[in-house]
Amino acid sequence: MNPIKKKDPYKKSSQLKADARQSLLGNLSICIWSIVICLLLNSLILGITANFTLGNAAINFIVNFLITLVVSTFTGLIELGLMSIFLDLQFGQIPHFSELFLCFRNGSDKAVLISLFLNGIPSVLLIPASIMLSVQNLSEAVQIVLVIVQAICLVLQIAFFLNFQILPFLFLDFPNLRARELIRESRRVMKGHKKRLLYIFISFIPLFLLGLLSFGIADLWVLAYFFATLAAFYRDLMTAK
Amino acid sequence: MNYVSSQKLSGTALGLSIFALVSTMIVPVILPLILGPIAIILAILSKGSRYTLPRRSQIAVIISIIAIALNLFILVFACVSLVQVLQDPAQRKSLNDTVESTYGMSLDELLDSLPSFMRGNQ
Numbered sequence: 001m002n003p004i005k006k007k008d009p010y011k012k013s014s015q016l017k018a019d020a021r022q023s024l025l026g027n028l029s030i031c032i033w034s035i036v037i038c039l040l041l042n043s044l045i046l047g048i049t050a051n052f053t054l055g056n057a058a059i060n061f062i063v064n065f066l067i068t069l070v071v072s073t074f075t076g077l078i079e080l081g082l083m084s085i086f087l088d089l090q091f092g093q094i095p096h097f098s099e100l101f102l103c104f105r106n107g108s109d110k111a112v113l114i115s116l117f118l119n120g121i122p123s124v125l126l127i128p129a130s131i132m133l134s135v136q137n138l139s140e141a142v143q144i145v146l147v148i149v150q151a152i153c154l155v156l157q158i159a160f161f162l163n164f165q166i167l168p169f170l171f172l173d174f175p176n177l178r179a180r181e182l183i184r185e186s187r188r189v190m191k192g193h194k195k196r197l198l199y200i201f202i203s204f205i206p207l208f209l210l211g212l213l214s215f216g217i218a219d220l221w222v223l224a225y226f227f228a229t230l231a232a233f234y235r236d237l238m239t240a241k
Numbered sequence: 242m243n244y245v246s247s248q249k250l251s252g253t254a255l256g257l258s259i260f261a262l263v264s265t266m267i268v269p270v271i272l273p274l275i276l277g278p279i280a281i282i283l284a285i286l287s288k289g290s291r292y293t294l295p296r297r298s299q300i301a302v303i304i305s306i307i308a309i310a311l312n313l314f315i316l317v318f319a320c321v322s323l324v325q326v327l328q329d330p331a332q333r334k335s336l337n338d339t340v341e342s343t344y345g346m347s348l349d350e351l352l353d354s355l356p357s358f359m360r361g362n363q
Contacts, residue, residue: 022290026246207285210278213309218278225286 009240010193013200016236020228023089030095031085031224037100038082042075061134069116069123076115077103083168083227090231102172113179114171121160125153161201162194163187169234189237200229243289250287251294254280254301261308270312270319277309 011019024031049067081100088095103111128150132143167186170177177185190197204226211219261276284298284305294302326332337347344351 018288018290021286021288022243024286025243025250025289028246028250028286207282210281214275214278217275218282221279221282221286225282 016232019232072119073116086227086231125157251298254283255297258301258304273308273312277305280305
């Protein structure tokens with residue numbers, strides 16, 4: 001007996017990219033300008049607040065870490081707004097610039113928690129690398145230990161991204177759920193789909209490298225394409241489920 | 242609407258790729274390396290949900306790849322040539338004289354002044 005092969009309800013990476021490109025047609029300028037505003041605000045705020053120098057190296061490190069965490073949480077709110085634009089495009093709605101500041105208007109408490117979660121854990125996982133860069137005259141043994149710890153943290157960071165990359169979309173799509181429920185939901189929805197998302201990430205590496213060749217300018221368009229693909233991935237997951 | 246957008250995007254990609262190739266003769270390396278990748282990415286985006294690139298986008302990708310390759314070759318060739326010139330005493334002296342006649346300082350003096358310039362002493 002020939003077993004009937006069950007049709008996969010989920011779209012392939014190429015189909016998701018096609019959906020993303022289709023959603024971007026005619027809306028590319030609003031996406032690019034939103035990304036530019038988001039990046040400018042991000043670098044402006046980080047530029048103003050970065051590199052506080054206090055007497056003690058340890059206190060200096062902790063203060064700078066906390067400042068970066070607060071700032072990245074704040075800019076994370078704008079990034080949530082940016083994701084709203086791409087989600088709108090994916091569902092055939094007309095996006096507006098004002099959506100960039102969506103989290104400052106309503107549901108900001110939950111947005112802060114989500115942003116803190118999405119930016120805080122990766123920041124904590126970057127501590128070994130930050131220590132290596134900021135503390136001088138470390139012994140060779142300490143450096144080796146830090147490199148190993150950072151390598152483990154990198155793996156954890158990738159796992160974190162794969163689990164929670166759709167969290168901004170869930171936050172926008174389910175305004176009634178609490179932050180903890182959204183985090184749990186994100187993990188549940190991503191079960192069995194992390195490999196697919198990883199494949200999408202990897203498939204974008206050549207484009208990001210091409211963008212780097214243009215001193216990062218072309219990456220603005222690549223980012224728009226990437227975010228649109230993530231939104232398409234999210235829509236595919238939710239539609240199939 | 243989407244067809245028109247796709248056509249516009251592929252037209253922009255083609256224009257940028259041609260400009261990238263032409264600018265190799267005017268502002269080599271920097272301008273083509275900025276415009277070439279943008280043209281390629283716009284060409285890819287112009288595909289929309291189709292399986293193949295529009296005709297103009299295909300041409301844009303080919304021209305951009307040529308422009309990028311040509312400028313990367315120029316960049317590598319310039320770097321290798323500079324290293325060779327700096328290592329050869331006779332050529333280095335000639336280069337020093339040329340730079341001095343243009344800027345009033347030889348290349349060696351300019352290179353010596355770089356660290357103090359970066360420290361903000363000059």
